[in-house]
Amino acid sequence: MSSASADTVATPDAVARVALQGQLDLRSGKALWNTLKQAELEHPRQVDVDLSEVTAADGSAAAILTSYRAELRAKGVECQLIGARENVAEILRLYDNARKLGPRPRRKARGQLDQIGSAAIAVAIEAQLVIAFFGQMVIGMMNAIRAPRTVNWKELLPTAERAGADAVPIVALINYLVGMVISLQSAAQLHRFGADIYMADLVGISVVREIGPLITAIVVCGRTGAAFAAELGSMQTNEEIDALRTMGFGPMRFLVMPKALALMAVMPLLTVLADLMGCLGGLTTAVVRLDLSVAAYLAESQRAVQLSDFTSGLIKSVAFGLAITLISCQQGLAATGGAEGVGKRTTAAVVTTLFTLILIDAVFTVFFEVAPQV
Amino acid sequence: MNDPLITVTNLTMGWDDRVLQRDANFTVQRGEVFVILGGSGCGKSTLLRHLTGLSTPLAGEVRVKGIDPKEPSLEPPKFGVMFQSGALLGSYTVGENVGLPLREWTDLPIEAVRAVVQAKLRLVGLENTEGVMPSELSGGMKKRAAIARAMALEPDLIFLDEPSAGLDPVTSAELDELIIALNRELGLTVVVVTHELDSIFRIGTRCIMLDRETRSIIAEGDPRELRDNSTDPRVRAFFHRKPKEQLS
Numbered sequence: 073m074s075s076a077s078a079d080t081v082a083t084p085d086a087v088a089r090v091a092l093q094g095q096l097d098l099r100s101g102k103a104l105w106n107t108l109k110q111a112e113l114e115h116p117r118q119v120d121v122d123l124s125e126v127t128a129a130d131g132s133a134a135a136i137l138t139s140y141r142a143e144l145r146a147k148g149v150e151c152q153l154i155g156a157r158e159n160v161a162e163i164l165r166l167y168d169n170a171r172k173l174g175p176r177p178r179r180k181a182r183g184q185l186d187q188i189g190s191a192a193i194a195v196a197i198e199a200q201l202v203i204a205f206f207g208q209m210v211i212g213m214m215n216a217i218r219a220p221r222t223v224n225w226k227e228l229l230p231t232a233e234r235a236g237a238d239a240v241p242i243v244a245l246i247n248y249l250v251g252m253v254i255s256l257q258s259a260a261q262l263h264r265f266g267a268d269i270y271m272a273d274l275v276g277i278s279v280v281r282e283i284g285p286l287i288t289a290i291v292v293c294g295r296t297g298a299a300f301a302a303e304l305g306s307m308q309t310n311e312e313i314d315a316l317r318t319m320g321f322g323p324m325r326f327l328v329m330p331k332a333l334a335l336m337a338v339m340p341l342l343t344v345l346a347d348l349m350g351c352l353g354g355l356t357t358a359v360v361r362l363d364l365s366v367a368a369y370l371a372e373s374q375r376a377v378q379l380s381d382f383t384s385g386l387i388k389s390v391a392f393g394l395a396i397t398l399i400s401c402q403q404g405l406a407a408t409g410g411a412e413g414v415g416k417r418t419t420a421a422v423v424t425t426l427f428t429l430i431l432i433d434a435v436f437t438v439f440f441e442v443a444p445q446v
Numbered sequence: 447m448n449d450p451l452i453t454v455t456n457l458t459m460g461w462d463d464r465v466l467q468r469d470a471n472f473t474v475q476r477g478e479v480f481v482i483l484g485g486s487g488c489g490k491s492t493l494l495r496h497l498t499g500l501s502t503p504l505a506g507e508v509r510v511k512g513i514d515p516k517e518p519s520l521e522p523p524k525f526g527v528m529f530q531s532g533a534l535l536g537s538y539t540v541g542e543n544v545g546l547p548l549r550e551w552t553d554l555p556i557e558a559v560r561a562v563v564q565a566k567l568r569l570v571g572l573e574n575t576e577g578v579m580p581s582e583l584s585g586g587m588k589k590r591a592a593i594a595r596a597m598a599l600e601p602d603l604i605f606l607d608e609p610s611a612g613l614d615p616v617t618s619a620e621l622d623e624l625i626i627a628l629n630r631e632l633g634l635t636v637v638v639v640t641h642e643l644d645s646i647f648r649i650g651t652r653c654i655m656l657d658r659e660t661r662s663i664i665a666e667g668d669p670r671e672l673r674d675n676s677t678d679p680r681v682r683a684f685f686h687r688k689p690k691e692q693l694s
């Protein structure tokens with residue numbers, strides 16, 4: 073059983089004496105600490121800790137005693153641990169590193185301006201890295217065209233299957249629901265003006281030009297982009313990328329290129345599916361809510377949606393596929409520090425890609441609006 | 447005397463303002479089992495990364511067979527590397543891992559690649575694991591498979607990072623025997639990073655010892671001679687498994 077009792081005496085010559093008894097261990101640690109601190113209140117010139125009646129001490133008690141002595145000595149107060157039995161002296165020797173406890177390291181507070189500046193620099197560096205990575209990818213693609221054998225074609229179809237075929241159910245369902253939501257939101261307004269049939273125009277154009285490609289890209293970013301970043305991040309931290317380099321395989325052509333080609337191929341196909349499902353969602357609302365006929369809805373859709381609307385969406389989807397691969401792979405290859413590093417880079421990959429998708433979408437939308445007038 | 451296989455001249459390595467080793471100079475001769483040893487954190491694995499061209503020196507230079515290993519090359523790699531964890535590609539079978547360099551760098555037909563892969567796996571004692579995924583292998587088997595992959599292109603130089611780390615004594619001894627056999631029977635030059643004493647004495651023909659505090663090479667020579675004759679307390683502490691103060 074643990075126990076510690078103490079007797080603190082302040083002598084006239086300013087020497088405090090602390091007599092400890094019994095067994096000193098972790099459970100009696102708080103009492104020991106308080107007893108020792110009590111002796112300091114008298115501002116003695118010297119503190120003698122009498123251990124002659126201490127039967128045993130564990131590591132925590134030894135740590136408290138030795139650090140107390142070091143702390144007092146650092147303040148210019150002499151402190152001695154006296155009369156320890158052999159078993160107690162042994163453990164005190166083990167714990168006595170005769171060093172003063174260092175001050176707890178404190179993180180220097182950073183000013184807001186400093187933090188904003190650092191964050192801005194970090195964003196600029198990341199952007200620079202993504203652009204440099206894009207440059208490497210362009211060079212890699214040119215080399216791939218010159219020497220197609222050097223691309224790891226074996227990875228192409230499995231990657232296309234995982235990123236494309238496996239994503240069909242989720243892409244179809246989400247786009248159907250989004251098409252239905254858009255049409256439901258607008259149905260009441262259109263009905264008020266007797267413009268029910270224009271539901272087909274509204275849903276068709278918005279889905280084919282914007283919603284279909286963008287929602288598909290967001291789904292693919294969350295599914296495949298995160299998977300790319302995590303996969304390459306894990307390979308990086310497991311030294312697999314280093315192993316590939318030492319075997320003469322650049323990660324760009326061996327890992328990134330097949331992913332980029334696969335995603336650029338499946339994105340337009342998924343977008344076509346998304347367009348169809350979005351329009352189907354609009355059709356469902358039109359038939360159920362506005363009593364429009366299927367034939368009338370389809371005829372109006374065919375009249376409203378131009379081929380250029382459709383192709384602009386498909387062109388965007390290829391750019392989205394490239395951006396998702398580029399950013400996810402760059403972030404994955406930059407992972408360091410084990411599981412935590414992989415997690416951070418995967419999060420960064422998804423967030424950066426989502427931002428970039430919206431940016432690319434805006435650029436394309438402006439371009440397609442301006443281009444026909446030029 | 448033959449030209450050294452590896453020449454390291456005034457190599458300073460580290461990251462940014464953190465220098466791990468300063469002005470390192472040494473050579474590795476053909477046919478040696480050259481051991482890089484030292485305590486944890488002294489830069490052994492980092493030195494290996496510099497020798498294999500995976501890291502860029504802060505100063506100085508590394509030449510492997512007269513060439514900077516960082517230089518981009520269209521030629522097959524001139525050496526094999528076994529990483530500490532094995533670093534087998536997790537989505538490929540063991541056979542595909544070993545066959546990867548052969549498919550990339552040779553025009554061997556598929557059947558011939560399979561035959562070579564099987565022979566390499568047999569050599570490292572991993573018969574019938576061709577279709578097994580790396581996740582199904584034990585730590586020692588992964589390292590053996592990684593050695594088979596490192597040897598796929600018949601290099602005359604192989605780098606091994608901590609081959610015995612995390613292995614039981616029997617598996618570790620078996621791996622050492624394999625390294626000795628590769629060196630003696632195939633004439634392979636082996637550069638090993640390790641701090642396992644048993645392994646060092648069993649396989650090493652020459653070694654250098656890195657020191658974390660002075661950030662320099664503090665000993666070079668035959669490991670057995672250094673153990674018996676060195677007067678440097680740091681070297682003696684390492685070889686006799688004792689804290690420095692107990693030796694002085």
